[in-house]
Amino acid sequence: MIRQDSGISIIEVMVVISIIAILSAIAVPNYINWLPKYRLSTSARDVLSDLEYARGNAIKVNASVIVEFDTVNNTYRLWVDNGAFTNKDNWIQDGDERTLRSRSTAPGISLTTADFSGNPRIRFTGNGIPEVQTVPPSLGGGNVTLANKQNSRVVALSVGGKARIQ
Numbered sequence: 001m002i003r004q005d006s007g008i009s010i011i012e013v014m015v016v017i018s019i020i021a022i023l024s025a026i027a028v029p030n031y032i033n034w035l036p037k038y039r040l041s042t043s044a045r046d047v048l049s050d051l052e053y054a055r056g057n058a059i060k061v062n063a064s065v066i067v068e069f070d071t072v073n074n075t076y077r078l079w080v081d082n083g084a085f086t087n088k089d090n091w092i093q094d095g096d097e098r099t100l101r102s103r104s105t106a107p108g109i110s111l112t113t114a115d116f117s118g119n120p121r122i123r124f125t126g127n128g129i130p131e132v133q134t135v136p137p138s139l140g141g142g143n144v145t146l147a148n149k150q151n152s153r154v155v156a157l158s159v160g161g162k163a164r165i166q
Contacts, residue, residue: 036148039106043146044153044165047076050101051122051155051163054078057100058124065100066091068121069114069144076111077102081123091121091133108148116142122157130161 051067057080058065064081078100079093093099105111116122117132117140124130132140141157154166 036108036150039109040146040148040151040153043105043109044155046103046105047144047146047155048163048165050076050078050103051157054100055124055128055130055161055163058126059128062126064123064125066093066121066123068093069111071111071114071120074105074109074111075103076114091123105146109146110148111144112147112152113143113145115144116140116157124161128161130157130159 054065054067057078061080061082065078066081067076067078069076077093080098080100081091081093082097114120116130117134117138119133121133122130122140122142123133123137129139130141131137132142134140139159141159141161143157144155146153146155155163156166157163
């Protein structure tokens with residue numbers, strides 16, 4: 001008599017389930033530790049890319065673009081400061097000045113500092129040069145620090161307008 005195997009046994013199923021359980025027990029703690037680092041790196045890259053976007057947009061439209069950070073609410077926004085109704089280049093979003101982007105940090109990530117010569121905002125002129133809010137405005141760069149419970153990242157902006165993550 002010829003015997004035909006037509007499936008898998010309960011023992012084989014239990015072995016496969018046991019292997020999956022062991023692999024999951026090893027992988028889940030690593031994933032939980034990896035997630036905050038990923039969110040911090042992603043938020044730092046977002047700030048970096050938005051600074052570069054603001055600079056490029058200022059050159060494109062030949063107008064000042066301001067990036068303003070709110071460390072209390074962990075948000076920041078970019079807008080064109082072209083003085084549509086009032087003063088041009090007044091460092092305030094008024095009239096119908098267009099918001100380019102408005103962003104919050106990822107959950108668990110805080111904007112701890114945004115320092116551009118003591119101010120939380122930086123302006124890119126129509127030629128892409130960063131200026132800090134002084135009287136009169138002067139060339140300058142600065143730093144934005146993002147942090148979670150374990151680590152921090154600093155996005156540095158040079159006087160020439162080059163942004164990088166430290």
